[in-house]
Amino acid sequence: xxxxxTARERARAELTDQIKAAARRQLxxxxxxxxxxxxxxREMGMVSSALYRYFPSRDDLLTALIIDAYDAxxxxxxxxxxxxxxxxxxxxxxxxxxxxxxWARANPQEYALIYGSPVTGYKxxxxxxxxxxxxxxxxxxxxxxxxxxxxLARLDNAPEPTGRLAEQVDVxxxxxxxxxxxxxxxxxxxxxxxxxxxxxxxxxxxxxxxxPADDFFAEACKQMATxxxxxxNATVGF
Amino acid sequence: xxxxxTARERARAELTDQIKAAARRQLxxxxxxxxxxxxxxREMGMVSSALYRYFPSRDDLLTALIIDAYDAxxxxxxxxxxxxxxxxxxxxxxxxxxxxxxWARANPQEYALIYGSPVTGYKxxxxxxxxxxxxxxxxxxxxxxxxxxxxLARLDNAPEPTGRLAEQVDVxxxxxxxxxxxxxxxxxxxxxxxxxxxxxxxxxxxxxxxxPADDFFAEACKQMATxxxxxxNATVGF
DNA sequence: TCACTGTCAAGAGCACTGCTCTCGGTTTTG
DNA sequence: CAAAACCGAGAGCAGTGCTCTTGACAGTGA
Numbered sequence: 289x290x291x292x293x294t295a296r297e298r299a300r301a302e303l304t305d306q307i308k309a310a311a312r313r314q315l316x317x318x319x320x321x322x323x324x325x326x327x328x329x330r331e332m333g334m335v336s337s338a339l340y341r342y343f344p345s346r347d348d349l350l351t352a353l354i355i356d357a358y359d360a361x362x363x364x365x366x367x368x369x370x371x372x373x374x375x376x377x378x379x380x381x382x383x384x385x386x387x388x389x390x391w392a393r394a395n396p397q398e399y400a401l402i403y404g405s406p407v408t409g410y411k412x413x414x415x416x417x418x419x420x421x422x423x424x425x426x427x428x429x430x431x432x433x434x435x436x437x438x439x440l441a442r443l444d445n446a447p448e449p450t451g452r453l454a455e456q457v458d459v460x461x462x463x464x465x466x467x468x469x470x471x472x473x474x475x476x477x478x479x480x481x482x483x484x485x486x487x488x489x490x491x492x493x494x495x496x497x498x499x500p501a502d503d504f505f506a507e508a509c510k511q512m513a514t515x516x517x518x519x520x521n522a523t524v525g526f
Numbered sequence: 527x528x529x530x531x532t533a534r535e536r537a538r539a540e541l542t543d544q545i546k547a548a549a550r551r552q553l554x555x556x557x558x559x560x561x562x563x564x565x566x567x568r569e570m571g572m573v574s575s576a577l578y579r580y581f582p583s584r585d586d587l588l589t590a591l592i593i594d595a596y597d598a599x600x601x602x603x604x605x606x607x608x609x610x611x612x613x614x615x616x617x618x619x620x621x622x623x624x625x626x627x628x629w630a631r632a633n634p635q636e637y638a639l640i641y642g643s644p645v646t647g648y649k650x651x652x653x654x655x656x657x658x659x660x661x662x663x664x665x666x667x668x669x670x671x672x673x674x675x676x677x678l679a680r681l682d683n684a685p686e687p688t689g690r691l692a693e694q695v696d697v698x699x700x701x702x703x704x705x706x707x708x709x710x711x712x713x714x715x716x717x718x719x720x721x722x723x724x725x726x727x728x729x730x731x732x733x734x735x736x737x738p739a740d741d742f743f744a745e746a747c748k749q750m751a752t753x754x755x756x757x758x759n760a761t762v763g764f
Numbered sequence: 765t766c767a768c769t770g771t772c773a774a775g776a777g778c779a780c781t782g783c784t785c786t787c788g789g790t791t792t793t794g
Numbered sequence: 795c796a797a798a799a800c801c802g803a804g805a806g807c808a809g810t811g812c813t814c815t816t817g818a819c820a821g822t823g824a
Contacts, residue, residue, distance in 0.1 A: 296772090320646075321645055322647075324811085334773070334774090335773060405642025405729065408559060408560060459734065477719065477749060480722040480723040481718055481719035481723075483722050483731075484723065485722065491641070493641070493658075493721075498714060503694070504691060504711075507685070507687065507711065532791080534792070573804070576801080579800080579802080583782080
């Protein structure tokens with residue numbers, strides 16, 4: 289690559305990456321709450337104040353880690369979808385759901401960083417919304433392709449959103465041309481179910497009942513895929 | 527009341543409550559992460575070390591706040607259900623969902639404390655599981671009553687859980703006598719959807735699409751109530 | 765070649781945190 | 795009434811994010 293012209297710029301980019309790597313390492317073991325700039329600087333053999341040349345504050349480091357986490361999750365989901373490119377949309381959908389869960393289980397602290405409680409007083413900058421929307425956009429794309437191929441159940445009984453809800457659904461409609469609004473509304477519902485279930489698993493809300501959650505997760509994803517019309521009633525009985 | 531015999535015991539109980547109240551106040555403005563024992567002691571005109579006579583560590587204070595939060599949420603949900611005691615189970619169900627959301631929106635920091643990312647290295651003690659299960663138990667009770675009155679849709683097309691998943695569902699079955707396992711499985715799915723949706727709303731994941739989420743929440747709850755058979759197909763078309 | 769400019773790591777220091785320990789004084793108890 | 799238990803106050807430790815200053819270095823134009 290050699291993107292940076294001068295040696296100084298290259299060194300700076302490399303050190304920035306090293307700091308983020310050390311921060312991620314510490315994130316995995318200590319958690320976002322206990323992430324300490326001084327500990328990072330110790331691990332790197334630097335003095336703490338030197339880190340402020342690269343990240344003006346702890347929050348800026350967190351922002352960088354948040355963006356990286358969204359991108360890593362999005363990349364994992366997208367590659368899972370690409371690996372099943374010629375499969376049935378319902379199988380692609382289920383593969384994406386599984387990939388999201390797998391990534392979350394492999395990187396619980398990074399998942400908590402983006403889908404857990406936000407840090408008070410920390411305002412997520414606008415730069416995070418684009419990487420954050422990779423997974424939803426991917427999911428909408430799967431539904432859109434299923435629809436254009438005529439593989440989407442009609443869901444005639446599903447209620448059509450009206451009023452303000454219809455306007456809100458239209459934001460999704462712009463990314464899913466041709467998909468009926470009643471389906472998009474359900475996609476949004478299923479979207480919240482997916483991440484709610486993963487959060488419950490990771491945050492320990494399932495212990496005593498559905499933990500370990502492998503079977504529960506698989507069955508829930510199947511039923512939710514049917515719920516949005518990706519799987520036919522005949523297939524699974526719904 | 528005068529529960530505590532001696533004056534000292536009464537003073538201790540009162541001061542413990544005052545500390546928790548101050549902590550809750552600070553929680554609402556600063557967030558759990560920045561909750562500071564020293565700030566609490568300042569607000570109370572005490573010295574920080576004196577707090578350790580009442581809570582051996584910051585984590586113990588957090589545990590007390592967590593239990594209080596679970597109890598407050600459970601009480602809010604239960605009173606919402608009690609207020610509609612003679613209504614149709616589906617209306618009771620929807621009232622409970624709305625009450626949970628309302629409580630979460632009114633106490634976002636306490637909600638984040640119990641349903642957000644857990645603090646790393648903090649092991650929730652066993653004393654939290656009983657208050658944590660008040661809402662799920664309440665929900666299972668509504669479904670159970672609907673079933674015994676014959677008001678639950680049969681959901682013949684819903685798949686029956688098998689294998690380990692069936693065993694896990696049986697944990698719920700013990701609290702919902704007579705309700706088919708395929709329904710209980712769906713109750714668990716809907717349970718994760720409800721809290722996933724509330725978390726998304728509170729944690730800012732819905733901005734740009736479904737925010738404000740009033741209509742989305744109401745419609746999602748309705749469709750999910752139908753999903754578990756509380757509302758008939760004819761009512762809403764499903 | 766040499767001075768100028770921007771960048772860098774280092775160090776001292778500030779205000780804050782959770783937590784421990786000791787010290788007197790008060791309250792409860794035997 | 796004396797002993798034991800409990801209490802708040804204060805000092806102090808090790809850690810935190812962050813700021814500011816200092817001296818060394820690299821790149822650049824004269």
